[in-house]
Amino acid sequence: MEKIDRLFNSYANNSLGMIDPDGIEALCSDLGVDYTDVRILMLAWKLKAERQGYFTQDEWRTGLKALGVDSLSKLKKALPELENEVGKSSNYEDFYSYAFRYCLTEEKQKSVDIESICELLNLVLGAQFHPQVDLLIEYLKVQSDYKVINLDQWMNFLRFCKEQISFPDLENYDASQAWPLILDNFVEWMREKHS
Amino acid sequence: MGQMVRYEDDFEADMLEDTGAYYSRKASSWIEDDSCPDYMLKSEECLKKERDRVSHYLHSSSETKLLEKVQHELLVMYANRLLEKEHSGCRALLRDDKLEDLSRMYRLYCKIPRGLDPVANIFKQHITAEGTALVEQAEDAASNQASNAPGVQEQDLISKIIKLHNKYIVYVTRCFQNHTLFHKKVPHELLVMYANRLLEKEHSGCRALLRDDKLEDLSSKYWLYCKIPQGLDPVANIFKQHITAEGTALVEQAEDAASNQASNAPGVQEQVLIRKIIELHDKYMEYVTRCFQNHTLFHKALKEAFEVFCNKTVSGSSSAELLATFCDNILKKGGSEKLSDEAIEETLEKVVKLFAYISDKDLFAEFYRKKLARRLLFDRSANDDHERSILTKLKEQCGGQFTSKMEGMVTDLTLARENQASFEDYLRNNPAAHPGIDLTVTVLTTGFWPSYKSFDLNLPAEMVKCVEVFKGFYETETKHRKLTWIYSLGTCHINGKFEEKTIELIVSTYQAAVLLLFNASDRLSYSEIMAQLNLTHDDLVRLLHSLACAKYKILSKEPNTKTISQSDYFEFNSKFTDKLRRIKIPLPPVDERKKVVEDVDKDRRYAIDAAIVRIMKSRKVLGHQQLVSECVEQLSRMFKPDIKAIKKRMEDLITRDYLERDKDNPNLFRYLA
Numbered sequence: 001m002e003k004i005d006r007l008f009n010s011y012a013n014n015s016l017g018m019i020d021p022d023g024i025e026a027l028c029s030d031l032g033v034d035y036t037d038v039r040i041l042m043l044a045w046k047l048k049a050e051r052q053g054y055f056t057q058d059e060w061r062t063g064l065k066a067l068g069v070d071s072l073s074k075l076k077k078a079l080p081e082l083e084n085e086v087g088k089s090s091n092y093e094d095f096y097s098y099a100f101r102y103c104l105t106e107e108k109q110k111s112v113d114i115e116s117i118c119e120l121l122n123l124v125l126g127a128q129f130h131p132q133v134d135l136l137i138e139y140l141k142v143q144s145d146y147k148v149i150n151l152d153q154w155m156n157f158l159r160f161c162k163e164q165i166s167f168p169d170l171e172n173y174d175a176s177q178a179w180p181l182i183l184d185n186f187v188e189w190m191r192e193k194h195s
Numbered sequence: 196m197g198q199m200v201r202y203e204d205d206f207e208a209d210m211l212e213d214t215g216a217y218y219s220r221k222a223s224s225w226i227e228d229d230s231c232p233d234y235m236l237k238s239e240e241c242l243k244k245e246r247d248r249v250s251h252y253l254h255s256s257s258e259t260k261l262l263e264k265v266q267h268e269l270l271v272m273y274a275n276r277l278l279e280k281e282h283s284g285c286r287a288l289l290r291d292d293k294l295e296d297l298s299r300m301y302r303l304y305c306k307i308p309r310g311l312d313p314v315a316n317i318f319k320q321h322i323t324a325e326g327t328a329l330v331e332q333a334e335d336a337a338s339n340q341a342s343n344a345p346g347v348q349e350q351d352l353i354s355k356i357i358k359l360h361n362k363y364i365v366y367v368t369r370c371f372q373n374h375t376l377f378h379k380k381v382p383h384e385l386l387v388m389y390a391n392r393l394l395e396k397e398h399s400g401c402r403a404l405l406r407d408d409k410l411e412d413l414s415s416k417y418w419l420y421c422k423i424p425q426g427l428d429p430v431a432n433i434f435k436q437h438i439t440a441e442g443t444a445l446v447e448q449a450e451d452a453a454s455n456q457a458s459n460a461p462g463v464q465e466q467v468l469i470r471k472i473i474e475l476h477d478k479y480m481e482y483v484t485r486c487f488q489n490h491t492l493f494h495k496a497l498k499e500a501f502e503v504f505c506n507k508t509v510s511g512s513s514s515a516e517l518l519a520t521f522c523d524n525i526l527k528k529g530g531s532e533k534l535s536d537e538a539i540e541e542t543l544e545k546v547v548k549l550f551a552y553i554s555d556k557d558l559f560a561e562f563y564r565k566k567l568a569r570r571l572l573f574d575r576s577a578n579d580d581h582e583r584s585i586l587t588k589l590k591e592q593c594g595g596q597f598t599s600k601m602e603g604m605v606t607d608l609t610l611a612r613e614n615q616a617s618f619e620d621y622l623r624n625n626p627a628a629h630p631g632i633d634l635t636v637t638v639l640t641t642g643f644w645p646s647y648k649s650f651d652l653n654l655p656a657e658m659v660k661c662v663e664v665f666k667g668f669y670e671t672e673t674k675h676r677k678l679t680w681i682y683s684l685g686t687c688h689i690n691g692k693f694e695e696k697t698i699e700l701i702v703s704t705y706q707a708a709v710l711l712l713f714n715a716s717d718r719l720s721y722s723e724i725m726a727q728l729n730l731t732h733d734d735l736v737r738l739l740h741s742l743a744c745a746k747y748k749i750l751s752k753e754p755n756t757k758t759i760s761q762s763d764y765f766e767f768n769s770k771f772t773d774k775l776r777r778i779k780i781p782l783p784p785v786d787e788r789k790k791v792v793e794d795v796d797k798d799r800r801y802a803i804d805a806a807i808v809r810i811m812k813s814r815k816v817l818g819h820q821q822l823v824s825e826c827v828e829q830l831s832r833m834f835k836p837d838i839k840a841i842k843k844r845m846e847d848l849i850t851r852d853y854l855e856r857d858k859d860n861p862n863l864f865r866y867l868a
Contacts, residue, residue, distance in 0.1 A: 110850055152849050152856060159861060178819030178862040181842040 001061070003070040008060045019055040031076050038123050039079050042086050045098045052102050093158070099124050100154045111148035114140050121157065129161040135168070139186045146182055153180045168194060199256065207257055211264050214245075218268035226273050230283035232296040235303060238269045270303055270310070278313055285317040289366075297370040305374070315376045322363055329355050330392060353419050360423070391429050401433040405482075413486040427492050434487075435496035438479055442504035445471050453510040462520065465509050469521040473545045476501065498552065505552040515555045516788065519562035522546060522585065527570050528577045539581055547588040554835040557798065560597060561791045565645050567601055569784075571608050572637065572684050579605070593832065603643030611637040614672075621668045628667065630660040638669070638678070646794070647681045653729050654682070655711040658704075682708075691749060694769045699777040700749065705730070705738055706782060710749065713767040721761045732761075739765065741782050747773065749780065799834060803844045806830055808853055811866035819862045 011023035019027070028035045047063030049055055055063075067082065069075045086095045099120055103112045112120070118137045125133050136157065140146075146153075160183055165173050168190060175184045218241065225234050245265055249258045270277070278285045278300075288296045304310035333352035371377040394401040394416075404412045420426035449468035479497055487493040505514055512520075524530045525542060534542070553559055570576040582605055590598040615635055622629050654662065662680060669678060685704030689711075690697050702710065712719060712727055719727075725735055736759045743750040743765060744757055751768040752759075806829045810822060817825075823841055830836050845864070848854045857863035 150846070150850050152846065155856075156861070176820060176823075176838075178856070178864070180846055181839055184839070184842070 004061055004064050005057075007064075007070070007072065007075075008057055012057075018057060019060065021053040024053060024055070030072055031079070033079070036123070038127075039083065041099055041102070041123065042082050042095065043079075044102060045086065045095050046082060049102070052105055093155075096124060096158050097151065097155060100151055111150045112154075113148050114146070117149045117154070125158070125161060131167060132161050135190065136186060139189050143182075143185065143189070145185060149182075153182055156180050156183060199254070202254060207254075207260070210253075210257075211260060214261060215264050215268055218265055219272070222269050222273055226276055231277055231280045231285070231288070232283060232293070232299070234277060235296065235299050238303060239299060241265055241269065266303075266307060271307060274304075274310070274313065278317060285314060286321060289318065289321045294366065294370050297366065301371050301374075305372075311374065311376055318363075318366075318371075318377060322359070325359060326356065329359065350419060353423070357422060394429050394433060401430055402437060405434065405437045410482065410486050413482065417487050417490075421488075421490075427490065431490075431492040431496040434479075434482070434493060435500045438475070438497060438500035439503050442472065442475060442500060443507070445475065446504050446507045446509060449509050465512060465517045466521055466524060468509060469517055469546075469549075472501075472505065473542075473549060476545070476549060501549075501552040502554070505549065506554050512788070513555060513558060515553055515559035516562050516791075518546065518550060518553065519559055519566055522563060523566040523570065526577060526581055526585070527575045530577060536578075536581075539578075540584060543581065543585045543588065547585065547592060550589070551592060554831075555795075556593065556597070557802075557833040558791070558795050560601075561645070561795050564601055564604070565787055565791060567604060568645055571604060573686070597833075600643045603640060607639050607643060608637070611639070614638055617672070618665065618668050621671070622664075628664050630657070630664045632657055632661055634661045634665065636665050641679075647683060649679050649681050650683070650731075650734075651729055652682050652705065652708060653727060655708055657711070658708075691771070693771050695772040696776075698771075698773060698775070701777065701779040703782050705734070706742060706780060709738055709742060713750070713765075718764060718766045721759070721763050721765075724765065735759075737782065737785075739763075741780060745780075747771070747778060747780055799836065799840070800844060802830060802833070803836055803841055804848065807841070807844060807848060811854060811864065815866050816857070817864055819864065822864060 008019065011019045011027050013020040013023060024040070025035050028037070028040060033039055043063070044052075044055075046067060047055055047059040049059050049063075064070060064075070067075070067078045069078050085091060100112065103116055103120065104110070118140055121133050121137055140149075156179060160179070170187050170190055173179075173187050175187065221241075225237060229237065242262060242265055245261050246258065249255065249261060253261075280287070285297075285300065287293075288300070300314060301311070304314055329352060333349070333355075367373060367377045396403075401413070401416065404416070416430060417427070420430055445468060449464050449471075452467075453464040476497075483489060483493045483497055507514065509517065522543075525539060525546075550556070550559065567582075570582075576582055583602075586598045586601055586605070590602075615637075618634075618636065666678060669676075682704045687702050687704050687707035689700045689702060689707050691700050691710075700710075708728055709724060712724060716723075721735070721739070724739070725732075728735070730738070739750070739752075739759045742748075743752040744759065748768055749771055750765045751770075753764040753766070756763075803826065806826050807822065810825050810829070811817060822845075823838060826841050827836055827838075845854065849856070852867055854864050855867055857865055
C-alpha cells in the first residue's frame with residue numbers, strides 16, 4: 001500500500017489531492033504510451049475513474065491493487081494483460097459504455113458532441129472494425145440531423161459492428177428493426193454512395 | 196411385472212425383425228401382381244391381423260412398434276409405386292369415382308407422418324386438369340360461336356365449374372374426413388384461378404365492362420361470381436384497380452394543367468380536380484349499389500382506391516389543403532351564391548365523404564381552421580347555417596374533439612356580437628370615456644383560434660385611446676382575463692381628404708397606422724416609417740407596396756419604381772382620385788401554407804410522444820415492431836405517422852428516461868416509471 005501511495009504522490013497535484021491532467025500526462029510519458037492511447041482509457045476503466053482527466057487516491061489504490069501492481073515498471077508490464085482483459089467479451093461492452101460515460105463532463109450531460117464521438121469511435125473501435133468505423137465517422141461528419149450522440153445510439157454502434165452486417169452492401173440490415181434512426185440514415189447514405 | 200428388458204431384447208427385437216422381413220417379401224410380390232385397391236385391402240387385413248395377434252398373445256407394448264413395422268414395409272416403402280399404379284392408382288380411382296377405395300387410402304395413409312401429402316397432391320392435380328379442360332372447351336365453343344350470345348358460354352362454364360367444385364367437396368368430406376390438407380386444394384385452386392382467366396378477357400372481361408360503363412353486364416357478372424366461394428375477390432380487385440387508375444389520371448391531368456397555366460388563376464385547376472373526384476366518387480358509388488348489391492367487398496375496394504389517389508399532392512398543395520380550399524370557396528361570400536341551399540348541403544355532404552379518405556386529417560383541420568378564421572373575422576362567411584352544418588358532419592365522422600375548436604370559433608363570433616352591444620351601452624352611459632372614434636372589438640377565446648403573432652405595433656394616438664377605453668370596459672365585465680391585441684386582423688375606415696374629393700378608404704389596421712403618420716409629416720423615408728411603427732422589414736414592404744405600388748396609389752413614392760426599397764421616400768398622394776366614394780385597399784395575405792405545415796408537424800410530434808407513452812405505460816414491455824404498429828394504429832384517425840418520426844420520438848423518450856432498451860434484447864423496450 002505504501003508503495004502505491006508513494007507512486008500516487010509522485011504524480012498527484014498536491015493542492016488538489018488527486019492526479020490531474022498534467023499528472024496523467026507525466027504518467028503516460030513514463031509508461032511510454034501516448035496521452036491519447038486507448039490503453040490509458042483502459043486504465044481509467046480499471047480504476048473506475050469518475051472524472052475525465054483525474055484519478056483520485058481511492059481510485060488509484062483500488063485500481064492498482066486490482067491490477068496487482070505497486071510500481072511503475074510493474075504497471076507498464078501489466079498494460080498488455082489489461083488489454084486482454086478488456087478484450088474479453090464480457091468486459092468489452094462494459095468498457096465500451098464506460099468510454100462514453102467518461103466523456104460526460106457536465107453534471108446533467110447525457111450526450112456527447114459529434115466531433116468527440118468520432119475520435120472516441122476511432123480510439124475504441126478503430127482497430128477492430130476499421131472499415132465500418134471509417135465510413136461511420138465519415139457519415140457522422142457530413143450528416144446534419146444530429147449534433148450530439150446519446151448512450152443508446154453509442155451502444156448501438158457497437159452492436160452494428162458486431163452483428164455482422166454484410167459490408168459494404170449492408171444487405172442484411174433491416175430498418176424495421178429497433179436500430180436507432182441515425183444508423184438507418186447511415187445505411188441509406190451508404191447504399192446511395194454505392195449505387 | 197418387473198422390467199421388460201428380457202422381453203424386449205430377447206424376444207421382441209427378433210420378432211419385429213422377422214415380421215419386417217416377412218412383410219417385405221409379401222409386399223414385393225403383391226405390388227407386382229395386385230391392383231392398388233386389392234393391395235390396400237390386403238394391407239388393411241394384415242394390419243388388422245397383427246392387431247389381433249397382439250391382443251391374443253403379445254404384450255400390449257408391442258402394438259405400436261409392430262404396426263409401425265408393418266406399415267413401413269407395406270405402405271411406406273411402396274407408397275409411390277402404389278399411388279402411381281397406372282390403371283388402379285390414385286389418379287384412376289379419382290377418375291372412376293371410387294370413393295370407397297379412396298376412403299381406404301385415406302385411412303391407411305393418415306397414420307403415417309406426411310403420408311397424405313402425395314395423395315393430396317394427386318387430388319389437386321386431378322381437379323386442376325378437369326377444370327382446365329372445362330375452360331378450354333368453353334373457350335373453343337365461344338370462339339366458334341363468336342358474337343352469338345357471348346355471355347352464354349361463360350354462364351355455362353360457371354355452372355359446370357360449380358358442379359365440379361361440389362363434386363369434389365363431397366370427396367373431401369366422405370373420403371378425406373374433411374382434412375384441411377384436402378380442403379385447401381379444392382376451392383381456391385380451382386375456382387378463383389378460372390374466375391381470373393374469365394374476368395381478364397380483353398374485350399369482354401371485367402375491365403372492358405367498367406371502361407364502357409356496362410352496368411347491366413356488370414350486374415350479371417356479380418350474380419354469377421357470387422355463387423363461387425371467394426369468386427368476388429378478383430372482381431372487386433379489378434374494380435379497385437380501375438378506379439385507382441381513373442383517379443390517378445385525374446390527378447395527373449390537374450398537375451399538368453396547373454403547371455401549364457402557371458400564374459393565370461392559380462388554384463383553379465386544383466379546385467376543378469376536387470369537383471371531378473367528387474363526381475368520380477358518385478359514379479362508382481352507384482356501381483356499388485346498382486351492380487354489386489352494396490356488398491362490403493366492393494365498398495372496401497372503392498375506399499381503398501380512393502385512399503390511393505386522394506392523398507397525392509398537386510403543384511405543391513397537399514390534398515388536405517385542396518379540400519380545405521374547396522370548402523372555403525363554397526362557404527365564403529361570392530363563392531356559391533348561385534346554388535340553392537339544398538345543392539350546397541349536398542356538396543358539403545360529398546366533401547365530407549371525400550374527407551374520410553384523406554390520411555392527413557389533422558392537416559386538413561388546420562387549413563380549415565385558418566380559412567374559417569378569415570371568413571369569420573373579415574365577415575366573409577356566406578351563411579352561418581352552412582358553417583355549422585359542415586361542422587356537424589365532420590363531427591359525425593371524426594368525433595367531437597376534431598371539431599370542438601372550430602365550433603368554439605363560430606360561437607365566439609356570436610358572443611362577440613353580444614359583447615359589442617354591451618360595449619356600446621357602456622359608452623352611452625359613460626360619454627366621457629368615448630374615444631371619439633367608432634370602435635368594434637371582437638374578443639376571441641385564444642385556445643379555439645389559430646395562433647397569430649402579435650406585434651408591438653406603435654399605434655397612432657387615436658387608436659391607443661380606443662384600446663384603453665375598451666380595456667376599461669372589459670375589466671368591468673370580467674377580471675382574471677388577459678387581452679392580447681392582434682392588430683393584424685383589424686380593419687379601419689379612414690377618410691382620405693384628397694384634392695379632388697374625400698374618399699373613404701377601407702384598410703387594415705396596419706395600413707391605417709402607416710397612413711396616419713402622414714397627418715403629422717408630409718414626407719417620410721422608409722427608415723423613418725420603420726422606426727415609428729416598429730414592424731419587420733417583410734411586413735413593412737408588403738404594407739407600403741399595397742399603398743404605393745398597387746392598384747390604388749394612396750401614397751406616392753420616390754423613386755417611382757414598382758418595388759419597395761429601403762431608400763425610398765413616401766408622400767401623401769393628394770392627387771389621387773377614383774370614381775367610387777369608398778374603396779377597399781387590399782392587403783395580399785401572407786402565404787400560410789408553410790406555417791400550417793410547421794404547426795401540424797409540431798403537434799404531431801407531441802401526439803406521437805403521447806401515444807408511445809400511453810402504450811408503454813399500459814404494456815410495460817413491448818417489442819419494437821409491435822410498438823410501432825400500435826402507435827400507427829392509435830394515430831391513424833388523425834394522420835399517418837412516418838416510421839422515422841416514430842423512431843425519432845422514441846429516441847427522444849429514451850434520452851428523457853421514459854423508456855429504455857432491454858439489456859439482452861435490443862428489440863425490446865421497457866417503460867420506466
